[in-house]
Amino acid sequence: MESIAWTSRLGALALAGATLWALSVTAGSGSPKGAVQALERELPLALLRWELGDLAGGDDLSVPTVLTLGESPLLLSARQAVAELRSRRDTVEEPDAPQDPAQDTEPVRETPVTVEPTADNGVPARTLVPTTTEGYTVAGLAYIHSTRSDTLSAAEAAKPFSARLSGEAGPQVLILHSHGSECYTPAPGADILYSGNHRSTDSRYNVVLAGDAMAEELEMAGIPVLHDRTLYDYPSYSGAYDRSLAAIETALAEYPSIHFILDVHRDAIEDAEGNEYKVISETGQGSAAQLTLVVGSDGSGLPHPNWMENLRLAVALQNQIAGEEPTLMRPILLRKSRYNQHAAAGSLLVEVGAAGNAPEEAELAARLFARQLAELLQGASK
Numbered sequence: 001m002e003s004i005a006w007t008s009r010l011g012a013l014a015l016a017g018a019t020l021w022a023l024s025v026t027a028g029s030g031s032p033k034g035a036v037q038a039l040e041r042e043l044p045l046a047l048l049r050w051e052l053g054d055l056a057g058g059d060d061l062s063v064p065t066v067l068t069l070g071e072s073p074l075l076l077s078a079r080q081a082v083a084e085l086r087s088r089r090d091t092v093e094e095p096d097a098p099q100d101p102a103q104d105t106e107p108v109r110e111t112p113v114t115v116e117p118t119a120d121n122g123v124p125a126r127t128l129v130p131t132t133t134e135g136y137t138v139a140g141l142a143y144i145h146s147t148r149s150d151t152l153s154a155a156e157a158a159k160p161f162s163a164r165l166s167g168e169a170g171p172q173v174l175i176l177h178s179h180g181s182e183c184y185t186p187a188p189g190a191d192i193l194y195s196g197n198h199r200s201t202d203s204r205y206n207v208v209l210a211g212d213a214m215a216e217e218l219e220m221a222g223i224p225v226l227h228d229r230t231l232y233d234y235p236s237y238s239g240a241y242d243r244s245l246a247a248i249e250t251a252l253a254e255y256p257s258i259h260f261i262l263d264v265h266r267d268a269i270e271d272a273e274g275n276e277y278k279v280i281s282e283t284g285q286g287s288a289a290q291l292t293l294v295v296g297s298d299g300s301g302l303p304h305p306n307w308m309e310n311l312r313l314a315v316a317l318q319n320q321i322a323g324e325e326p327t328l329m330r331p332i333l334l335r336k337s338r339y340n341q342h343a344a345a346g347s348l349l350v351e352v353g354a355a356g357n358a359p360e361e362a363e364l365a366a367r368l369f370a371r372q373l374a375e376l377l378q379g380a381s382k
Helices: 002-026 034-051 065-072 074-075 080-090 208-219 241-253 307-324 359-379
Strands: 110-114 125-130 138-140 142-146 173-176 194-196 223-227 260-266 278-283 288-289 291-295 332-334 347-354
Touching: 034 125, 034 173, 125 138, 142 307, 173 208, 208 223, 208 260, 260 359, 278 347, 278 359, 288 347, 288 359, 291 307, 307 332, 307 347, 347 359
Parallel strands: 125 278, 142 332, 173 223, 173 260, 260 347, 291 332
Antiparallel strands: 110 125, 138 142, 278 288, 291 347
16 A cells, blocks of 8 residues: 555656646747647657656756767766856857847947936836937938948838738738747836846746737737747747747748738847946837837848848838837847848837836837837838
């Protein structure tokens, strides 16, 4: 009887462990389908680690690496050093991989204007507005800061964009998050659980919140939306753009009606002394986070023949919003990397606020942005 009791306890412990593992793997999945895909992706590796006696895998080394180290006691003794080197390597993007746009979104000669913070999360607030055209290409009310080596033509950028809404059944806009765990700073006392530095799987506080607000506003305007709430940067940040690209390609194949793609992020901004601050626009509806449109191109050498079409969409949208809310948008950032925008000629990366912004400021910004986007797209598609 005692052996049966011990067997039952061990079985219960195994079931509890399996349940906790499944919860950790599927955390951040935006749908049952996403959770199933996460389990299908991780289960074979977990079983193989079990066979290797390496179930914990706490150092995040891949199975092939573990197999190689296990071939020699000398190599195995250096496992911790290998893990540390790999960790340092993974913090640097591959030369051909998209870089995190938050690493370089501070346009030149952008003068900070201090305002009083209204969402009391303890983070200082600034409104960032360009005070000179130097360092920018200016197309109407749209300021563009380019990191490309060639000269950008304002006349080319100001031409009409080609992507259009259509009468097809199905979603017209795809919203997703390559870095979905990027989160905001709630007021003290919030029950937020962080998964990293300014990162959380809680969609009440991360950029999925902004995507939800955009989707709701577009739907209310009569534009069908597919919002993919999967966190492609969790649990592993490395390879997030590859995973989100696979999701984009799947969505485009399943829904040919999709003509616009918004990859929603947030920025991370510090002053010259390394102090974090949030970016604020005082709008007619209250304090909203400032937004930035990031447009990818073929400057990295990877093919992206229609990047100018995406830039034209960004310029038209920037002009549309600036006419209503002059400080809501920071200057457009034109980058060399593609950010998966080669997938469709109606693609934009949208940074809603910064890490220091309160979730409420990000949500209001997302709603104001989506309303103007709906007006622009519906007007262009008439």
